[in-house]
Structure formats: structure tokens, C-alpha cells
Amino acid sequence: MDFITDPFFYALAIPAVLIAGVSKSGFGGGLGVMAVPLMALAVSPQVAAAIMLPILCLMDLANVWAYRKRWDRRNMLILVPAALAGILIGTLTFSYLSVAAVKLIIALIAIIFTLDHWLRGKNAGDTPKQSTWGKGTVLGGLAGFTSFVAHAGGPPVSMFLLPQRMDKSVFVGTTVMFFIVVNYVKLIPYWFLGQFNPSNLGTAALLIPVALFGTWLGLWAHDKVNVTLFYRICYGLLFLTGVKLFWDAVAHFIGSGSI
Template sequence: MELSVATILVAFAGVFLIGFMRGAFGGGFAIIGIPLLSVVMDPVTAGGLLAPLFIAMDLFALRYWKPSTWSRPDLALLLPGLVIGIGLGYLLFRVLDHRVIAIMMAAITLVFVGLWFVGGGKVTIRSRSSPKAVTAGLASGITTMVAHSGGPPLAMYLLPLGLGKEIYAGTTSLFFTVGNAIKAVPWLLLVKPTVDVWILMAICLLAIPAGVWLGWRLHGRLDQGQLYRACYGLLVVTALKLLWDGVSGYLA
């Protein structure tokens, strides 16, 4: 990676966008900003750059997503699977074809959103399920470690619960705060950032406060229905990005 003005500007914009998503939706849509970073660096380097920055975003976001916004019963079910999933993701990162994981996750996400659309796009409240929560946590741990795309599995569990918008965002935020803290060290071991990457990381820290704050302001302007529709829309974008990453990898 060359530390040029173009690289700094593009990376800064990508981190700002990811921070904005963290402030607006609690996290889980980091992959939306990764295409920008991929313009100036390879995806693995981008992953190493983002891993510590995610922690900074999480700490800043906790100013807004306080303990009163956390769904503790759901987190108690989700977090054990997340921890195990990150460990499995670390192993799979070294041995498994990442394109397969991306395509599978994209297909499952598109089916989930398609069923919601066919059902009239309504927020249908379903009961909490331990097996579904553990599965969602496990899948999110694997995909967040492999591709920084842990949002879809978590959203597929939380959205049907019909949580209030603050509880949804706060629970998502804390979930990824734990996950990002755990996966930072494995990512840094895999990538081993250069001096230029560390310098770029320090510069991009400046994009985080404004990005998270503006996202939080947007969250305050959306009602629950609008927030949920936005989340489903972002799931489609995320799934299409994953699908493109997987398929294009075979065509390259």
C-alpha cells in the first residue's frame, strides 16, 4: 500500500462512512465502506487497517448507546456463539476459500429479505429463541472475522424480534464492541500492518467522532419503521456486495 494523498482521502472517507453506519444503526454494516478502501489497498490490508479502528468507533459509540439501550437477555444468548465463531473464523481464514463463505452468506441474506418483502415488509414480532440466537452469534462471529460482514446474521435474528429502535441499535453496538475487541488481535497477527498502515490508521481516527455523531443524529430522525426498512435495505446492499466478492473472485 502506498501512503499517498489519494490513499489518505479514500481511507478517511471509508472510515467516516463506517462510523456513520455505526452511529445510525449500531454497527454490522462495515462492509458498506470496504469497497472504498479496496480502491487503494487490497482487502486483507483493509481488514488489518480497520480492526483497531473498529474498537475506537465502538468506544466512541458507547457515548450514545448506553446500557439502557442493551437487550441483556438477547446478548446473553448471542455472545457465546460470537466468541466461538470468531475462533472458527480465524481458523477458516487460513484454510477455507473465503469466496464460498461470501456467496453462502449473500444467498441466505437475500432469501431472508425476500421473505420479509413477500410478507408485506412489516415488523413481525416473534419470540426469543435460544437455538436461533446461538446460531446467529456463531455465524456472525465467523463472517465478521473472515470478511468484516457479521451484520446480516445478527440482523436476521434481531429484526424479527421487533425491538425498539434504540434497543436494536444499542444491542447491535455492544455485540460488535465485544466482537471487534476479540478479533482485533487475530487480524493484526494475520496482516502484520506496516508503518504506513499504522500512520494511515492514526489519520483515520480523526474521521470517527464526526461519522458516529452524524449517524446518531440520523438515527434520532428515523422512526422505528423507517429504521427497520433502512436496515433491510442495507442487508440487500451487503448481500449483493458479498455476492459480488465471491463470484468475481472465481472469474478473476
């Protein structure tokens, strides 16, 4: 089996995959967006994304069974068609994409959304809001596009679902059902774009035990956290994700001399 042998890569990849597993199965996937940026410190972002996709698909299978009866169908009907369109746009523009620019867009949206929630106060922030087709189409399309580029679809989905203040299990279950569709659809363009070479697939196989342990740990943590703390954690993770992506994007632009 062919695989990456660099120890520095695994020093980054193991915690990255563990964080992704815990985040996806326990808290809706917000912090899982950090996996590709972390791994990209040792390999190219394209290689990191190719390694992560089969791992994410495996996590999705485990999570679907756990949340198979706990997800919101209306939100899926709003988000999924838009996300498929976003994946198509990502596929067609693959050769022209600036990953740093996409990260910057996601970062700004995530940070502004979270700060708005916090600054408006607890009572306003805790009032459930009805999902709308317009907002869902925009954020669903953005989620599909950014998920294709860097598996960074979590923040846009969280921005759409969190204001609805749904039951925490339904919230996570809806993200699980959304991403099993998105990630398995992404397998097709990734394959045709040559992302799945023997080294990437072999490396992904080595990381599978870490992914399964992270998934189990997230499911365990989900049942131990109360609703109020759960939403505080989710908004906190979303903000940290935005800060991390913003830092990555600015560092890239500075390093390349773009600013």
C-alpha cells in the same frame, strides 16, 4: 509515522470509513460491511481488514457511551458465546479461508432473508418474533466467523435482531454492545497473526477523524428517523449489503476462473 501514501486508497477509504461510522452508530452496522470491500479495491483484503479493526474499536467506544443504557441482555447472552466460537474457528482456519466464499454465503443469506421479509407482506413482517437460542447460536457463530474474516458480522446479527421488532435504540445499542466485545477480542488473533504492522496502524490513525465524524453523524441521524422508516432503512441496507457482497464474490470467482 508510517502509512499508505496512495491517493486512490484514500479516495476509497474516506467514504468507506464514513459509511461505517454512520451505519454503526445510527442504523445497527448493516452497511458497514462495505468498508473492507471498498478499501480492498486499492489494497489487499487482509490489509484493509487490519486497518479497519482499530478504527472499528474506536467507533465502538464512542457508541458504547451513547447506548450504554439501551441494549438487550438476553440477546447478548445468546449471541456472544457463539460469536466467540466463530472467531476461534476463523483464527484456526485463517490460512485456508476463501474470503470470496464467505462473502457469497453472507450475501445469499442476507438477500434471501430480506426478500422473505418483503414478500410476506407488511403485516407479517411487522409481527415481533421471540429470539431463540438455536437461531441465535447459528447466526451468532456466523457473525463471529465472518466478522473475523472481513468485518462482515453485521448482516447475521441484523438477521437475528430485526424480526424481534425491538425499539430502534435498543436494536442499535445491542449491536453496539455485541461488536465491542467481538472487535476487541479480534485484536488478539490479529496481533498474533501479524496484521498490525506500522503501515497499517499509521494509516488507521490518519482515518480516525473521519471515523469520529461518521459516528457523530450516525448518532444525529438516528434521533431524526421514525421507527417505521428506521426499519425500512435497515432492511434496505441489509439487502444492498447482500447485493454488494454477492457481486464481489461472483466477480472474484469469474476473475480467478473458478466458474
